[in-house]
Amino acid sequence: MLLVSLPVALVLGCLMSWAVFRLQMQRMSFHDQIHRGMRAGEFHMEYQPIQGIGSDRCEGIEALMRWERPGVGAISPEVFIAAAEAEGAIVPLTRHALRLIERDLPLMGLPPGFHLSVNVAAEHLLRADFPADIEAFAQQVAPNAPHLVLELTERSLVENSGIVQQHIRTLRAAGLSVAIDDFGAGYCSLSYLQQFPVDYLKIDKVFIDAITDADQDSPILELILALASRLGLSVVAEGVSAQTQLDYLRQRGVGYVQGFLVSPPLRAAEFAHWYRVKGHRPLA
Numbered sequence: 001m002l003l004v005s006l007p008v009a010l011v012l013g014c015l016m017s018w019a020v021f022r023l024q025m026q027r028m029s030f031h032d033q034i035h036r037g038m039r040a041g042e043f044h045m046e047y048q049p050i051q052g053i054g055s056d057r058c059e060g061i062e063a064l065m066r067w068e069r070p071g072v073g074a075i076s077p078e079v080f081i082a083a084a085e086a087e088g089a090i091v092p093l094t095r096h097a098l099r100l101i102e103r104d105l106p107l108m109g110l111p112p113g114f115h116l117s118v119n120v121a122a123e124h125l126l127r128a129d130f131p132a133d134i135e136a137f138a139q140q141v142a143p144n145a146p147h148l149v150l151e152l153t154e155r156s157l158v159e160n161s162g163i164v165q166q167h168i169r170t171l172r173a174a175g176l177s178v179a180i181d182d183f184g185a186g187y188c189s190l191s192y193l194q195q196f197p198v199d200y201l202k203i204d205k206v207f208i209d210a211i212t213d214a215d216q217d218s219p220i221l222e223l224i225l226a227l228a229s230r231l232g233l234s235v236v237a238e239g240v241s242a243q244t245q246l247d248y249l250r251q252r253g254v255g256y257v258q259g260f261l262v263s264p265p266l267r268a269a270e271f272a273h274w275y276r277v278k279g280h281r282p283l284a
Contacts, residue, residue: 031087033069034080038096043067045100046265047108049274050115050236050258053250056282058275060115060149062258064265065097081121090121098137104268105144109275112145117179122156126163131170138174149200151181157192165196172197179236184224193231201228205239205259214247225252246283257283 037043043065050060067075084090101118110116118137124130138148150171157164157180168178179200180193184207207221228235237249240259249257261283266274 030080030083031089034084034087034089034093037067037069038093042069043093043096043100044267045097045104046267047104047271048258048265049263049271049279050117050256051262051283052256053246053254056280058262058279059256060117060147061271062117062151063097063101063119065093065100066265085121085123088123091124091127094119094121094124095133098133102137102140105141105146107268108144108272110144110146113147114145115149115177116141116146117149117151119151119181120156122153125152125156125167131167134171134176135174138176147175147177149177149179151179151202152198153181154183154192157196161192161195168197172199182238184220193227193233198233200234200236202236202238202258208237208239208241208245208249208259211242211245211248214244214251216248218248222252225254229253 046064046066047061048064049058052059065077067080069075084093177199179202180198181202182204183201185204203224225235234255236256236258237254238258240246240257240261246257246261263274
């Protein structure tokens, strides 16, 4: 029996070693592919409109990065962003995104003060040069006069909160706004809402997906909305895809909605056309 088990153990050991080797090679390859993709122009930005419920017009956009690989097709943002974070490439990738936004903005015809939301990775937020990166970006886009909103995850607030507070205060003093993205889906940051000077809560779509009737009871969502109101924070509901969801949110005083009911993410030229045709129309 021992003689039979030994070869099996050796085979399993070899297979595990090979699997670990392949995983390491894939991770190294992904890191290299991201950098090559940036150099080759494979990344681009798309912009998803954010509609004001009270104003019945598009009041902002969220900039979203996309990766189209020749011969492969679209790589999911969840995949390449997670890979970039794991492999230490998220800061160069974010800086590349900012350059792409700078290139796109003149094509979009945005009015002065139009909100432009940019996602910030936790690793970038904690760097000493983060405020300088954002201030340089703000100067580059100043001729187009957008109002910049930095979207942070709840995890960003939990880690090294002293540094984060300092950076947020510096940038808000420079006129930028701050939003907590995907609120309620990750780290519990209720205690941090009083500590950090933020302006917006973006409610994660998992809460919006659960809305099936405009009059239904949604205790957790209603608690979040009440908390935001008490703290003087504006609310953006993400992932709104149905009229019922919009009716529910309107009845409860939510300020802004984002999702396919408004529009899918669009390339810069596509957004410019959409904004001219639909940007000032009420949803329903």
